[in-house]
Amino acid sequence: xxxxNAGGARRKRGILGETCVAGDWAYRxxxxxxxxxxxxxxxxxxxxxxxxxxxxxxxxxxxxxxxEGDVDIGGATVAGQNHWIGATAGVTTTTAPVSTQWxxxxxxxxxxxxxxxxxxxxxxxxx
Numbered sequence: 509x510x511x512x513n514a515g516g517a518r519r520k521r522g523i524l525g526e527t528c529v530a531g532d533w534a535y536r537x538x539x540x541x542x543x544x545x546x547x548x549x550x551x552x553x554x555x556x557x558x559x560x561x562x563x564x565x566x567x568x569x570x571x572x573x574x575x576e577g578d579v580d581i582g583g584a585t586v587a588g589q590n591h592w593i594g595a596t597a598g599v600t601t602t603t604a605p606v607s608t609q610w611x612x613x614x615x616x617x618x619x620x621x622x623x624x625x626x627x628x629x630x631x632x633x634x635x
Contacts, residue, residue: 520559532598535555548595555612560573586617610630
């Protein structure tokens with residue numbers, strides 16, 4: 509999967525803590541400062557998404573990630589559709605979080621394979 513800048517996307521650097529691929533959504537683990545795959549049904553920290561990886565690699569690899577702006581994900585998107593971090597590590601879902609999941613809205617679909625990344629780390633867990 510190729511993740512590219514589709515207009516005004518802002519990027520940062522990080523070091524992977526585990527094997528990841530381009531398109532995975534990541535959080536920065538407090539204990540080691542590295543990027544790990546984010547998920548909604550883990551701990552609160554694991555839901556604190558920092559961005560979508562532009563490239564992947566193994567643990568210890570330096571990568572770039574987009575944390576804000578319009579990105580082309582190379583796959584179908586629906587204009588106006590919300591995207592949250594999902595229960596599968598590194599993956600988003602268009603289904604709102606359910607019982608015991610952490611609520612982190614990461615993007616909205618723009619159509620034409622594009623997402624507008626605007627991360628909202630609410631810190632709220634669905635009861």
